[in-house]
Amino acid sequence: MSITIKSYSFHAIGYVLHILVCSALLGGTACGQAQQSPPEKLAYGADMANVPDAIAKIKSGEFGGVHVDLVTRAGAVEAIPALQEQFRHVGDPLLKAKIAAALVRLGDKDDSYWNYLVKLATPALESDAPDFTNHDERGKTLPGPSPQFEAWVKNHNLPTDGLAENTLYVFPGEVAFLGWSRDPRAVPFLRQALLSPNYQIEIAGALGLAEIGQKDSIPFIINACKKAPAEVAATIAESLVYFDDPEAQSAVDQYIPKDTAKIYRDAKSRGKKTPWTIY
Amino acid sequence: MMTGAADPMMRFPTGTRFTPYSVLRNVSDTTVSIQPKLYWMEGAVSHSALLPGLALLPYHSVNMNLASLVASAGLGNFNGEVNVIFDYQGKLRALLIDTGSVDQKNTYVFETHTTAILESVAKTMSYWDTADGDDTMITLWNPADEPQSLVFTLFYAGGGHYSFPVTLGPKATQMFNISEIVQSQVPDNDGNIIPATTQEGSAELTGPLGEAQHILVSIDAGIYNAQKALCSTGYCITCQGAEDEWVDANPFAVALGLATQQTFTVQYHSGTEYNLTSTATWSSSSSGVATVSAGMVTGVGIGSLTLQASSDEPQYSYTCYQANPDSHCPGGVIVTGSSPGSVVDSTPIITGIAPSDWIAAATTQVTFSGQYFGTNAPTISFSPSSSISYTLSTYNDTQIVASITVAPGTPNEEVSVSVTNNGYAGSAFNGGSVGESPTSAPIYASVHAPIGAPEVTVIAWVNGNATDLMPPLPAGNQTLVTQLNSTPSTCGAELFAWSVLLSPVNIVTSTDQAYANDWLIKYSANTAPPPTITPSAQLAAGNFRLYNDFGGTGGGGVKVGSTPDPCGLSVPTTILNWLATGQPSQYNGASATSPSGKIYQLAEGRAGTMAQNGFYTINGRAAGSMPWIWSTIEFDSLGNPTYSDVGMFPTYSVYVNGTLVYTYGQTTVANFFSQNQTYQRTPSQIP
Numbered sequence: 002m003s004i005t006i007k008s009y010s011f012h013a014i015g016y017v018l019h020i021l022v023c024s025a026l027l028g029g030t031a032c033g034q035a036q037q038s039p040p041e042k043l044a045y046g047a048d049m050a051n052v053p054d055a056i057a058k059i060k061s062g063e064f065g066g067v068h069v070d071l072v073t074r075a076g077a078v079e080a081i082p083a084l085q086e087q088f089r090h091v092g093d094p095l096l097k098a099k100i101a102a103a104l105v106r107l108g109d110k111d112d113s114y115w116n117y118l119v120k121l122a123t124p125a126l127e128s129d130a131p132d133f134t135n136h137d138e139r140g141k142t143l144p145g146p147s148p149q150f151e152a153w154v155k156n157h158n159l160p161t162d163g164l165a166e167n168t169l170y171v172f173p174g175e176v177a178f179l180g181w182s183r184d185p186r187a188v189p190f191l192r193q194a195l196l197s198p199n200y201q202i203e204i205a206g207a208l209g210l211a212e213i214g215q216k217d218s219i220p221f222i223i224n225a226c227k228k229a230p231a232e233v234a235a236t237i238a239e240s241l242v243y244f245d246d247p248e249a250q251s252a253v254d255q256y257i258p259k260d261t262a263k264i265y266r267d268a269k270s271r272g273k274k275t276p277w278t279i280y
Numbered sequence: 281m282m283t284g285a286a287d288p289m290m291r292f293p294t295g296t297r298f299t300p301y302s303v304l305r306n307v308s309d310t311t312v313s314i315q316p317k318l319y320w321m322e323g324a325v326s327h328s329a330l331l332p333g334l335a336l337l338p339y340h341s342v343n344m345n346l347a348s349l350v351a352s353a354g355l356g357n358f359n360g361e362v363n364v365i366f367d368y369q370g371k372l373r374a375l376l377i378d379t380g381s382v383d384q385k386n387t388y389v390f391e392t393h394t395t396a397i398l399e400s401v402a403k404t405m406s407y408w409d410t411a412d413g414d415d416t417m418i419t420l421w422n423p424a425d426e427p428q429s430l431v432f433t434l435f436y437a438g439g440g441h442y443s444f445p446v447t448l449g450p451k452a453t454q455m456f457n458i459s460e461i462v463q464s465q466v467p468d469n470d471g472n473i474i475p476a477t478t479q480e481g482s483a484e485l486t487g488p489l490g491e492a493q494h495i496l497v498s499i500d501a502g503i504y505n506a507q508k509a510l511c512s513t514g515y516c517i518t519c520q521g522a523e524d525e526w527v528d529a530n531p532f533a534v535a536l537g538l539a540t541q542q543t544f545t546v547q548y549h550s551g552t553e554y555n556l557t558s559t560a561t562w563s564s565s566s567s568g569v570a571t572v573s574a575g576m577v578t579g580v581g582i583g584s585l586t587l588q589a590s591s592d593e594p595q596y597s598y599t600c601y602q603a604n605p606d607s608h609c610p611g612g613v614i615v616t617g618s619s620p621g622s623v624v625d626s627t628p629i630i631t632g633i634a635p636s637d638w639i640a641a642a643t644t645q646v647t648f649s650g651q652y653f654g655t656n657a658p659t660i661s662f663s664p665s666s667s668i669s670y671t672l673s674t675y676n677d678t679q680i681v682a683s684i685t686v687a688p689g690t691p692n693e694e695v696s697v698s699v700t701n702n703g704y705a706g707s708a709f710n711g712g713s714v715g716e717s718p719t720s721a722p723i724y725a726s727v728h729a730p731i732g733a734p735e736v737t738v739i740a741w742v743n744g745n746a747t748d749l750m751p752p753l754p755a756g757n758q759t760l761v762t763q764l765n766s767t768p769s770t771c772g773a774e775l776f777a778w779s780v781l782l783s784p785v786n787i788v789t790s791t792d793q794a795y796a797n798d799w800l801i802k803y804s805a806n807t808a809p810p811p812t813i814t815p816s817a818q819l820a821a822g823n824f825r826l827y828n829d830f831g832g833t834g835g836g837g838v839k840v841g842s843t844p845d846p847c848g849l850s851v852p853t854t855i856l857n858w859l860a861t862g863q864p865s866q867y868n869g870a871s872a873t874s875p876s877g878k879i880y881q882l883a884e885g886r887a888g889t890m891a892q893n894g895f896y897t898i899n900g901r902a903a904g905s906m907p908w909i910w911s912t913i914e915f916d917s918l919g920n921p922t923y924s925d926v927g928m929f930p931t932y933s934v935y936v937n938g939t940l941v942y943t944y945g946q947t948t949v950a951n952f953f954s955q956n957q958t959y960q961r962t963p964s965q966i967p
Contacts, residue, residue: 235770
């Protein structure tokens, strides 16, 4: 008999170390290139030098999700008071969710932030709406809405405005916040997402589990790949790239085209250690 | 069955050895041919050997002398567990089998239940016990040819539960004691620990996905006490699975030529309902009335039918399956639901009117195309109707030709037209109970005087060839390029990361930003409008009105319209909030006369909510910094454009009397995304 003991604290330590290493590499590259041709300009969200500016913008109230994302990836706990303040004022539900996820990820113990994320994701997780898109017999994705989705909409007497963007983009994104928070409490919700009839929500669940580094979920992700059409399975399997695990890597080779898998693995070797890391 | 030295973990007295036994009796009146096969584990690998076959005469019994047979298979010194499969040919329930293991002093006798193995979604065990020296031994065997991951969950007082993962290779066996799990005090995947004082409870064996997964596994258990030399089977194993099934709509009706999606639901023992519509086997009792595929019923002839759906599901055993006469899960049973249905007459549909521009004070020969017009003389209705009359020339179920007369002086207006089906071959229309109407939805025609004054229409559209957007797109980093261009679902994951999760995934450099911005414009672009538009389109838009029917659903008016889903997950008209969304001008009607007496139009467009979020994330911008973009176009008395204030976004195509006369190009992609304030004018600011 063997029982695996999970240790999320190891993941947390590993992540902090990763950020430090990443910062050091960025600094070294900039210094080395100063003597030669001008370095290509980093995008705002990728440049750790912008962390103080991002904190200032959050404090001023003139900020976006990208600023919250940056300070969170930098582990800038000094931004917590400003984030708490903006959480009270921001009306847009997605920006509010971003702040809540950031506070959870930065270690704020107030459960109201976590509860906000769960409440936001629950309708998506509990929806029994069939997949929006069509798929041919070879697993290729074809534009929706599928007949099953249309019938479901008709049976539920739902308005059609906004259904596509909600189903394809908004619902998966709302589930993704749980994974982006990197909180172990997200694991059962993300595993539930893997059972969603909406493949984009399944993808969000798989990427979220990879973002947390939840190795015990590898069999669940692989099982989701088995059930999904080929193209969708390849997207779900991207999450497996980030697990240093033979079973996960074998599934990557099985479900992702060889050239694409190489691109993902190259990015991982250059520092993209999780799906939503900016390296 | 156990053979050889007892497992130390079972705490039998030192030196205890077990011998397997098996006694078979043929209770039928015909000879039974039996082929036993032995399975055992060495290390983590399963092995097997065929044992000698035998024929058992009617009403005869035989002691298999299993110990000798095991030894003949080379397992004379084997210590562990063996499984035996008895493959027999004879009458159903012809064979009684008594098997088990006994120690050398006949102190400990472990009876083994003989079961047939079929699929289920779970197997539940009613009771386990570790109190007063008792322990519960669980034995699992995987008869399948592939490995299975399983979860053995213990339930105990206070609502607690503990999950113990088990992986069994092909034909592999695993045996464990519940006391060992209790005493380990190791948290399970959910962090649960069994209180050390726990001594009894129940258990369930499932796949990792619970009810959503079928398992094929044999489970046996025994509650024993090594000190008291007691062994009992005071537990009950139940197979879990389907308990009820039905077709949801009962009865149902569908119109001739139309289709309706029916659903097939199976309810499991837990109360959870599963929609098996797509995997069930569907059939129609009358394929001449209706056909069915994956629950989609299509009416092909008037009449009645019975719709049936079935699925091969594991079934709930209701009672201990040891009590089942066949001693196995009641799987392999087809569960079936049915529903009576009928096919009725369909609502007429007009698909075309030619011509659709009717001139006042004239009679026009008009052809109506469509379906379900009936074979009795149909009725044509107009709204407004006071100035329009008609006479039928010819008609059948799919086409009507009529002479339409419009009275003199009728104003320029849009007219809705509908057709009423008055039945077939002398019988009245029968729409049944599904709400089929004899009257079609309206379709629109236009009535107008001969065009004299200039009519100006402006079409706003997103051009995928902005001046700084170079086809093909310059390659950004390989991950970004792959994410956006490989498959729709991967692309969708990238866009929900940007626009909902608000995370600038894969945007590392300024080149990546430019690539993403260019890509979004390119793949959200509309098709360029044609060089001419029909008079009816002009009239639908109204003179000097902004109009867009490219990607929209028609009708004209002041809407910039929608743009395609750039990932291709949806058809173009359904992503309303991606790149551009039209807004009525706050100057009501978007056109008027300026203080100088010239005619002008104000138009406005903006990125939709999803796109705004995406652009803020990609470009490092604060929320709310995306501008509203306005344009002002001025016309002379002939309708020709004489002035444009700004044509930033999107592209504006100006038509006079249906002919494209001028195009105001949109701004560059970089300029569009760099704007950080709203550009607008009030009417008083128009020259």
